Amino acid sequence: MKVLCILYDDPKGGMPSSYPVENLPKIEKYPDGQTLPTPKGIDFNPGELLGCVSGELGLRKFLEDAGHTLVVTNDKDAPGCVAEKELVDADVVISQPFFPFYLTKERIAMAKNLKMAITAGIGSDHVDLQAAMDNKIDVMEVTFCNSRSVAEHIVMMILSLVRDYHNQYRIINEGGWNIADAVQRSYDLEGMHVGTVAAGRIGLDALRKLKHFDVHMHYFDRHRLPESVEKELNLTFHDSVESMVAVCDVVTINCPLHPETENLFDDEMIGKMKKGAYIVNTARGKICNRDAIARALESGQLSGYAGDVWFPQPAPNDHVWRTMPNHGMTPHTSGTSLSAQARYAAGVREILECLFAGEDQRTEYTIVKDGALAGTGAHSYSEGSATSGSDQITFGSGPFQAIITTD
Ligand code: NDP
Numbered sequence: 001m002k003v004l005c006i007l008y009d010d011p012k013g014g015m016p017s018s019y020p021v022e023n024l025p026k027i028e029k030y031p032d033g034q035t036l037p038t039p040k041g042i043d044f045n046p047g048e049l050l051g052c053v054s055g056e057l058g059l060r061k062f063l064e065d066a067g068h069t070l071v072v073t074n075d076k077d078a079p080g081c082v083a084e085k086e087l088v089d090a091d092v093v094i095s096q097p098f099f100p101f102y103l104t105k106e107r108i109a110m111a112k113n114l115k116m117a118i119t120a121g122i123g124s125d126h127v128d129l130q131a132a133m134d135n136k137i138d139v140m141e142v143t144f145c146n147s148r149s150v151a152e153h154i155v156m157m158i159l160s161l162v163r164d165y166h167n168q169y170r171i172i173n174e175g176g177w178n179i180a181d182a183v184q185r186s187y188d189l190e191g192m193h194v195g196t197v198a199a200g201r202i203g204l205d206a207l208r209k210l211k212h213f214d215v216h217m218h219y220f221d222r223h224r225l226p227e228s229v230e231k232e233l234n235l236t237f238h239d240s241v242e243s244m245v246a247v248c249d250v251v252t253i254n255c256p257l258h259p260e261t262e263n264l265f266d267d268e269m270i271g272k273m274k275k276g277a278y279i280v281n282t283a284r285g286k287i288c289n290r291d292a293i294a295r296a297l298e299s300g301q302l303s304g305y306a307g308d309v310w311f312p313q314p315a316p317n318d319h320v321w322r323t324m325p326n327h328g329m330t331p332h333t334s335g336t337s338l339s340a341q342a343r344y345a346a347g348v349r350e351i352l353e354c355l356f357a358g359e360d361q362r363t364e365y366t367i368v369k370d371g372a373l374a375g376t377g378a379h380s381y382s383e384g385s386a387t388s389g390s391d392q393i394t395f396g397s398g399p400f401q402a403i404i405t406t407d
Contacts, residue, residue, distance in 0.1 A: 002069040002071065002090045002091050003071070003091065003352070004071050005093075006073060006074065006095045006100075007055065007057070007096065007099065009074050019048065031148075032144075034144055036343060037350045039349035042346055042349060043060075043061040043062055047342060049338065050341040050345045051098065051336050055341070055345075057120060057348055059352070062349060071086045076101045087111045089112070089113050090113060091114065092115060092116045092117075092352070093111070093118070094118045096120045097123045097332065100126035103126060103131075114137050115355075116137065117137055118141070118348055118351055119142070121141065121145065121335050121340075122141050122142065125257040129373070132368050133371050133372060136370065138370070139366075142347030142365060143376050145335075145344040148202075149334060149335050149336075149340040150334045154202070154209075154252050157280045157307065158189065158194070158280055158306075161303070161305075161306050162188075162304075168186070189213050193215065193217075193247055193249050195219060195244045195245065195247075195251050196220075196251075196253075196254050197252070197254060197283075198254040199219040199225055200255070202283075203254035203255075206254065207219065207233055211233055217234065218244050220244045245273040250278045251277060251280070252279075252281070256283065257286050259383075261283075262286050262287065263286065263287070265279065265287060265293070267289065273301070276301075278306075279306075280306050280307055282307045282308055282334050282335075283309060285310040285321075288305075290320060294324040302326075304326045305321075305324070305326070305328070306327060308333050310329075347365070351365060363375035
């Protein structure tokens with residue numbers, strides 16, 4: 001089979017010769033008891049860069065030894081790009097949400113051999129799921145691999161915004177020491193009302209982590225959590241996003257992007273929020289309306305906005321979220337820490353091993369199977385597509401580095 005893998009650029013200075021931490025901590029299970037990826041083997045050192053072109057998700061030896069072809073590229077956006085050219089006879093395409101290869105309806109139509117699209121991470125909204133269903137292309141993702149990584153990032157971002165860390169860090173870098181400047185927007189999180197839109201793997205983990213900050217916690221989800229969990233965390237459930245945002249000082253967004261959630265945070269929804277609230281969105285950029293967020297930060301309706309998800313990705317150089325006031329944006333990094341990379345590289349390997357052996361895939365990794373939403377996909381997504389607009393991307397925003405082919 002031919003496996004096409006789209007990965008982000010290598011570090012500008014080349015691959016690191018050493019890493020700050022020598023060994024990753026050993027984690028056996030996720031909090032709900034799900035096991036970590038269990039491939040038959042791995043050909044990489046956990047803790048090394050795997051998500052970039054030269055990292056190859058650690059797949060090359062495994063694929064070549066089994067007689068398959070691996071093509072790795074970071075040239076993914078412009079019409080006629082390497083990824084598009086290689087897609088025409090690819091059997092499997094692997095892409096990461098951090099640097100998504102938008103598998104639109106048009107691209108799916110080009111890919112006559114395509115059997116499976118694998119998300120090396122979580123969140124398959126870069127795939128037109130409706131077109132995948134219509135063309136009987138299975139879609140898989142490595143459920144849970146980076147959920148807890150993202151939850152850590154959410155806590156970091158909430159604290160950074162509320163305490164106004166970025167401003168204080170900037171003052172120090174500029175050689176300053178004006179304490180009044182540094183604290184005029186700085187608060188304690190303690191006592192605030194914090195709510196999550198969705199309490200799935202990430203949302204719930206973020207709530208568990210936030211419990212220790214003595215905040216009042218709220219959530220909205222399509223399905224209610226067990227009563228025991230609500231009690232344990234002293235959660236207030238809301239039956240609508242509107243009801244929750246009206247009482248929260250901090251709102252974190254943790255639902256998948258699908259037609260139901262696209263543009264959820266527009267002028268109208270932001271207008272229903274408490275004045276001066278903060279938003280942390282590590283789910284998907286398109287859940288928030290780009291210009292409405294910038295306007296709300298300018299007007300003071302929002303005190304801060306942070307997260308790591310944009311639309312499209314890479315974000316154009318002139319994307320207003322790069323320059324709007326009181327933001328804490330990062331490139332899409334929360335789910336691609338070196339720790340997370342080791343888990344999703346192993347998960348991709350496990351999915352490929354099952355595919356090649358004709359074995360059943362884990363239901364928790366399954367998004368689309370045999371032309372329908374299935375497994376996790378049936379629970380978390382809705383039918384339809386949320387990929388439109390991906391052509392707004394700035395072509396050539398990253399230098400083309402390598403195309404590595406083996407036959
Ligand atoms: P889960 O599937 O565990 O949780 C998603 C939750 O969202 C489920 O509880 C689901 O509800 C809920 N949900 C779905 N639609 C709605 C809706 N319309 N309104 C409210 N809740 C809704 O996924 P994760 O928590 O692991 O990940 C969530 C999302 O975070 C991913 O889809 C991805 O987009 C993003 N993500 C971002 C990463 C990053 O690096 N920034 C990395 C990983 C994920 P229910 O199941 O009850 O119907």
